[in-house]
Amino acid sequence: MSEQTKAPGGADTNLSRLRPPYASVLDLIGQTPIVELTKFDTGKCRLFIKLESQNPGGSIKDRIALSM
Numbered sequence: 001m002s003e004q005t006k007a008p009g010g011a012d013t014n015l016s017r018l019r020p021p022y023a024s025v026l027d028l029i030g031q032t033p034i035v036e037l038t039k040f041d042t043g044k045c046r047l048f049i050k051l052e053s054q055n056p057g058g059s060i061k062d063r064i065a066l067s068m
Contacts, residue, residue: 032052
């Protein structure tokens with residue numbers, strides 16, 4: 001099997017760079033991806049966004065639910 005594959009958008013993806021699979025969806029809690037936006041004029045500031053849609057429970061407060 002090749003280490004290279006095509007992503008849905010047609011981009012090449014190097015599978016060896018991907019993170020190993022998580023053992024449980026609970027392992028994803030607290031791991032919300034953060035992306036820097038670089039196409040906006042923010043002056044001297046850097047602008048980052050959290051991809052809440054990538055949380056296992058959507059925008060639900062996962063860490064609070066896990067601690068309960």
